[in-house]
Amino acid sequence: MGTTLAEKVWADHLVRQGENGAPDLIYIDLMLMHEVTSPQAFEGLRLAGRKPRHTDLLIATEDHNTPTVDIDRPNPDKTSALQLSTLEKNCKEFGVRLHPLGDADQGIVHAFAPILGLTQPGMTIVCGDSHTSTHGAFGALAFGIGTSEVEHVMATQTLSLKPFKTMAVNIEGELPKSASAKDIILAIIAKIGTGGGQGHVIEYRGEAIRKLSMDERMTICNMSIEAGARAGMIAPDETTFEYLKGRPHAPEGEMWDKAVAYWKTLKTDDDAVFDKEVTLNAADLTPFVTWGTNPGQGVPIDGNVPVPEDIADAEQRAAAQSAIEYMGLKPGQPMKSIPVDTVFIGSCTNGRIDDLRTAAKIMKGHHKADSIHRVLVVPASSRVRLEAEREGLDKIFKDFGAEWRNAGCSMCLGMNPDKMVPGERSISTSNRNFEGRQGKGSRTHLASPAVAAATAIRGTISSPEDL
Amino acid sequence: MEKLTVVTGTGVPLRxxxxxxxxxxxxxxxxxxxKTGFEDALFYAWRRDPEFVLNRPEYKQGKILVAGPDFGIGSSREHAVWALRDYGFRVVISSRFADIFYGNTAKNGVLAAIMPQESVELLWKLLEEEPGREMTVDLGARTxxxxxVTLPFEVGDYVRWRLMNGYDDIxxxxxxxxxxxxxxxxxxxKFPFKPKTIPAKHWPDVPIQSAREPEETQPWAGPIASRE
Incomplete structure (x- = not known):
């Protein structure tokens, strides 16, 4: 019997097979680090008198805490400033490469590494951040870990893990023009639920996936964690190789040929069997938007807020009731009748150049609705910001009435100055609509960049087709 | 790491x-x-609500948390386990845990015990009938x-062995x-082409302009929801 892509990558990183129920020991090719989940790991090393085993397989940047304006001025938040200076101090002491705020390669961990060409097929990549699944878009096995594991990787360059189960998500057919990669993943999460992928690596397959760009593939793999999966993967192909070629850390010359020959072997065998399999027809997909407080609580944009009484499962009924109350919505209300205060375009899910191009195309020649308080456009990394400016997208955003910011996690999570106030409602291209995620009392509707842009024009949740 | 064998203490139902x-x-x-001192941050938003379970005096000394399915989803932050531990919880019971959270518990001497939802419902009922009631989790016997009422729970052999001995993973x-x-x-x-982060390679350094807040043209009247 054949093996799946995930199983192949696992096998190529096996340091030691677990015996008598013990986990396997797996080698880690690259660990990405940022200021939030690393200080306690460095402290642990220091206390134990240990050193990182391979500083040349580690890289750090600053993203969660950083402001997206006035980056040339001192950080007004003393606690954030301390966390950032702690990272700088630790990287210096232990010899870890760091791209700090203000550097051209600084950005969200999951954006800056692929741009540098450090994310490559067949690698194992970890980071103290759940959205590490993003890198699976290249056919890497990439997953989020806790801070104790960050310390473990620094000390040993390995992790002890039980093999993951495998799950195929097939997206057959052709995606309609109105739908995007974000709509694919939101529809998948709504279908399988926030725990549907638990313990599994999802491999996204099928015609609709093959046609996606690398930026779009990263959007899909990014939100694998929102379906509860350990990781998401897409087998590498010509699109992947083309993206990588010529990037700073991509192999060159003879090494490139050698690498591509290996990368081409990284695909699921025809006779391999997945532990679980789910199929969606791309042709049925439309823009998707969430109404609730977990990413599984979403509907097609033409749909309505659910009526809890109609939900058979008691647990889900209670969850819907409490979510509708928190979100300040009415059961049965059409999604398109909901006015929003704030529009956020950015994050490791949708802050890459393709996303900014999509939003700019829709915004061009329009101005934000008067009822919209603010539109934040935040590139995922400084290189994305530079590229967008080279293409003149920044001018389109500014003419639209949007704010063009510096790179970082920004309003995806309430850790930096970009926060919402209680009761403020956003349409957001980020990945989580949890209670208070974008600031205490904030209300989040997750959507694609196209839907966010259309909503910014009309003031109420809208799809580009409504314009 | 502190060893965990038998835990007896107040059970807290989190429905x-x-x-x-x-x-x-x-x-x-x-x-x-x-890495310590996170007890005040635990369930921070929910604890502003006087009706929240941990605000009831009977449950204040909680040591065993009994929660609904899909506990610990979302962000990988190990701080979630540190907050539970610092508050005093040594055990969390649920029918299903998110993977990263599950991995983080065992690294900090906290047990994530898996039970069928029917057992969780029964425990909720018992704990609510007599708020503040003590329960006992026996890791050796997995009960x-x-x-x-004595109910079995699931835990991997390796996790159990590590918790009972307080072993350090590294x-x-x-x-x-x-x-x-x-x-x-x-x-x-075999893989000479795998990338190294050092020596650093990158495209030319370009100065990054600092963005500025726009000048406020008119004051914001606040969220639409609060104006209705």
Missing amino acids: RSNVDTDQIIPAVFLKRVK VTCGD DLTLQHEDDIAAYEKMRAE
Whole structure:
């Protein structure tokens, strides 16, 4: 019997097979680090008198805490400033490469590494951040870990893990023009639920996936964690190789040929069997938007807020009731009748150049609705910001009435100055609509960049087709 | 790491599913650089509500949390486990845990015990009938006892062994340092093209302009919802 892509990558990183129920020991090719989940790991090393085993397989940047304006001025938040200076101090002491705020390669961990060409097929990549699944878009096995594991990787360059189960998500057919990669993943999460992928690596397959760009593939793999999966993967192909070629850390010359020959072997065998399999027809997909407080609580944009009484499962009924109350919505209300205060375009899910191009195309020649308080456009990394400016997208955003910011996690999570106030409602291209995620009392509707842009024009949740 | 064998203490029923790590500890508390002292941050937003279970005096000394399915979803923050531990919880019971959270518990001497939802419902009922009731979790026997009821729970053999002995993961791994070195030798030969972060390679450095807040043209009247 054949093996799946995930199983192949696992096998190529096996340091030691677990015996008598013990986990396997797996080698880690690259660990990405940022200021939030690393200080306690460095402290642990220091206390134990240990050193990182391979500083040349580690890289750090600053993203969660950083402001997206006035980056040339001192950080007004003393606690954030301390966390950032702690990272700088630790990287210096232990010899870890760091791209700090203000550097051209600084950005969200999951954006800056692929741009540098450090994310490559067949690698194992970890980071103290759940959205590490993003890198699976290249056919890497990439997953989020806790801070104790960050310390473990620094000390040993390995992790002890039980093999993951495998799950195929097939997206057959052709995606309609109105739908995007974000709509694919939101529809998948709504279908399988926030725990549907638990313990599994999802491999996204099928015609609709093959046609996606690398930026779009990263959007899909990014939100694998929102379906509860350990990781998401897409087998590498010509699109992947083309993206990588010529990037700073991509192999060159003879090494490139050698690498591509290996990368081409990284695909699921025809006779391999997945532990679980789910199929969606791309042709049925439309823009998707969430109404609730977990990413599984979403509907097609033409749909309505659910009526809890109609939900058979008691647990889900209670969850819907409490979510509708928190979100300040009415059961049965059409999604398109909901006015929003704030529009956020950015994050490791949708802050890459393709996303900014999509939003700019829709915004061009329009101005934000008067009822919209603010539109934040935040590139995922400084290189994305530079590229967008080279293409003149920044001018389109500014003419639209949007704010063009510096790179970082920004309003995806309430850790930096970009926060919402209680009761403020956003349409957001980020990945989580949890209670208070974008600031205490904030209300989040997750959507694609196209839907966010259309909503910014009309003031109420809208799809580009409504314009 | 503190050993965990038998835990006896107040059981706390948390009747919620999909308890994400943003609820367990909001991001604003993640700015700290220490590993302890997170007890006040636990369920920070929910604890503002006087009706929240941990605000009831009977449950204040909670040691065993009994929660709904899909506990610990979302962010990988280990701070969620540190907050539970610092508050006093040594055990969390649920029918299903998110993977990263589950991995983080065992590294900090906290047990994530898996039980069928029917057992969770029964425990909720017993704990609510007599708020503040003590229960006992026996890791050796893999059982939870609450009053006259004893129920089995699931835990992996390896996790159980580590928790009961309080072993440190890094020490365990470093016993296999020869295997790691052997792998590294093979890796250098078979995969010479794998990238290294040092020496650093990148496109030319370009100065990054600092963005500025726009000048306020008119004051914001606040969220639409608060104006209705």
